[in-house]
Amino acid sequence: MSPSDQPLHFQTRSVHIGVDKDPSYKSATTPIYPTSTFRWDDCQTNAGYDYTRSGNPTRAALEENIASLEGGVSCRATCTGMSAITTTMHLFEPGDHIIAGHDIYGGTYRLFADVFTKMGLKFSFVNMGDPANIRAAATPETKCIWIETPSNPLLNIVDIKAVTDIAKDLGVITIADNTFLSPALQRPFEHGVDIVIHSTTKYLNGHSDVVGGCVVSKTEEHGEKIAYIVNALGLGNSPFDAWLVLRGVKTLAPRMKAHQESAMALARFLADHPKVEKVYYPGLESHPGHELAKRQQDGFGAMMSFDVAGDGEYAQKVLSNTKLFQLAESLGGVESLVEYPELMSHASMTAAARKEAGISEKTIRVSVGIEHPDDLIADMKSALES
Ligand SMILES: Cc1ncc(COP(=O)(O)O)c(C=O)c1O
Known part of the structure; x- marks a missing residue:
């Protein structure tokens, strides 16, 4: 797509990546495909989509776009930010331990401290202003460090590189909630993070007229697991909502x-x-x-x-x-x-x-x-x- 050898700039990608999805009429913007299902040519051939819970062209356009903006290999757009977080928690098993900041979004805190604790995950909430607190909280069961920066609501800044260095030492993954800044102002993958989530309800959509979320993966391995979980749990963003977010993300x-x-x-x-x-x-x-x-x-x-x-x-x-x-x-x-x-x-x-x-x-x-x-x-x- 690039007119020269140079990679496209961020704002050009936000306008163009994934958008061209209409081979029939070549519309300049992505059509909304409000269909639950797709016709097959025969029992072995379809046009790349079979059922909207598993995949939808409008949602795919948004996913390609956000993956490019964050610098990931793939993205899954979900129905809310909370469902994006829920998706990532299904990477873990009962007994696994996750370290998070003590001043994260209240809904995330509730999901961790109540819902997923009841399902057997263990959490420690620490002051991430000092990364030494993360090492102190780590146990042999630790599998993940959850990063939210700037934090909500007090705008504390977590040193992402310092945290991902510790995570690598411990052999655990890092997941960053990048909702507060958006990829226009912060790209956690550049600092070593493994998975990025967003409430697209916020800056990515930008017009307070939709709720949505997304999970972006840096590796194919995580991308495949995330796609599987979103489909299995049925958490995908509706085509109409994905279309609204795609419209918002362009600006x-x-x-x-x-x-x-x-x-x-x-x-x-x-x-x-x-x-x-x-x-x-x-x-x-x-x-x-x-x-x-x-x-x-x-x-x-x-x-x-x-x-x-x-x-x-x-x-x-x-x-x-x-x-x-x-x-x-x-x-x-x-x-x-x-x-x-x-x-x-x-x-x-x-x-x-x-x-x-x-x-x-x-x-x-x-x-x-x-x-x-x-x-x-x-x-x-x-x-x-x-
Ligand atoms: C930082 C952060 N993460 C996640 C969420 C959850 O997103 P949603 O409301 O789209 O489920 C919010 C919501 O306010 C948030 O502020």
């Missing part, structure tokens, strides 16, 4: 650029505001992970959290007073959102686990959209001061 690079510009302006405003105690944004020089983020990321992203200078009641008042920022969970859409981890995104963690992770009643999480930064700052100023 990923310019969207991330706009998201980040507004985020940096808002973070600087919040850092200077007397009603704000602390800002968690890796783009600020004061953030403890700033230098590491500069090294392993291509940008600082558009997620941030802050602690208000006041109590939980004041934090909730601020959240009710914004006009442009919508009070809603989720993230990564073009519209800016605010939410309250204590009662919303991280309510599925126990109070003790939230405390351990540093989430308090003062913490507000922000997903900065692509609106003009001046409008966002004016809205936040009025919410903080009213």
Whole structure:
């Protein structure tokens, strides 16, 4: 596809890879194939697809596209981010031990600490800010290290290379949740990770109009296992949802650029505001992970959290007073959102686990959209001061 000897750039691949799927009419965009089943020519010949749970051309277009953006060999698009995580947990067997960060997404924590613990997997949740904690938690049963960076909601940065080095020493695999940055800003395979997952609900789709997920593999061996599990469990993304994500992914690079510009302006405003105690944004020089983020990321992203200078009641008042920022969970859409981890995104963690992770009643999480930064700052100023 490349017009020269040079490999195609990221934003060109996001527009073109996998998209050409219409031999009949040569449509410029991928058609939606809303069919559960496909006709066979005879009992031994079909056109590459037999049943949509196992594979579908629209979903395949998205899968080829994301695999290319992450730099993997294959991808499976799933119906939610949680189903992508569920898929990867089926690589393991009862008794296997997995080490994860203590400040991961609340839904992932619940899936690990409750659902998969009941099914016999064992988990340790550690502060991954210091990779030595990973070595200390490792046991002979350890099979995987789960990485989420930046972490949710406090934007702690995990040194991916340091973790994958430890994993190689231990002979275990690493799986990274790359939802918060997207491959436009961070590609975990470049730092030694084995499997990458996303909630495509977020930046990859980018328009808050679909839920989806994906699992990207670096090796054929993992790719085959993942494809088998997604089919066996029936977790594939619907063709229509895959089509929406494919439409969104084409504008990923310019969207991330706009998201980040507004985020940096808002973070600087919040850092200077007397009603704000602390800002968690890796783009600020004061953030403890700033230098590491500069090294392993291509940008600082558009997620941030802050602690208000006041109590939980004041934090909730601020959240009710914004006009442009919508009070809603989720993230990564073009519209800016605010939410309250204590009662919303991280309510599925126990109070003790939230405390351990540093989430308090003062913490507000922000997903900065692509609106003009001046409008966002004016809205936040009025919410903080009213
Ligand atoms: C970092 C992260 N991973 C995974 C998920 C789960 O994704 P989904 O809601 O699409 O199932 C979320 C959802 O917010 C998330 O923030």
